[in-house]
Amino acid sequence: MTRFLAVAAAAAATLALTPAAGIAQTPGGAYYTATAEAAPAKSSVVTRSTIWRCTETTCIAPKATARDAIMCELVAREVGKLASFAVKGEAFDAASLDKCNARAK
Template sequence: MRLPLIACVLILAATPAVAQASGYYAATLAQPAEKTSLVTRNTIWKCNGTTCVAPKNGARPQIMCELVAREAGALQAFTVEGNAFDAAALEKCNARAR
């Protein structure tokens, strides 16, 4: 009985770290995030250090990139479902950075 209980506790304790590491959108910030979460229009981003992640929504990826750059500052990288933006697309995002 104790072993399943311990396993459940360990799984639940690891859940936030797993959720933080995954997301449909992922932004790598040039500077660590000032907050652990931020909101762009109707999307909640969860941040830890220089990484912010968010679930999929209806906006175009370029718009999502520009919105997070506007709220969090310049980005070093931006990925959508694991696919990284190229340098030109990232530069366009960073033109909107605060």
């Protein structure tokens, strides 16, 4: 019985310290970072089922199920033309950003 409790405690500690699958591993939990050319009217925006938190011109969101390009288009549709868009710290190139901004409001 004692051995079972020790194994159970070790397993529980491991699970508690292991990050959940699918959660962004960047500071603050931001997987997507969008920088708008102008400050959004609201401090939070919802695209489909993703909540974007905005401060000044920067909006961040956790990982979503949609493709990265779709996430860019969705946030551009809500906040306007983007100056930049990054996924896990990797910025979109100019062509991808232009395509994304074609959907801006």
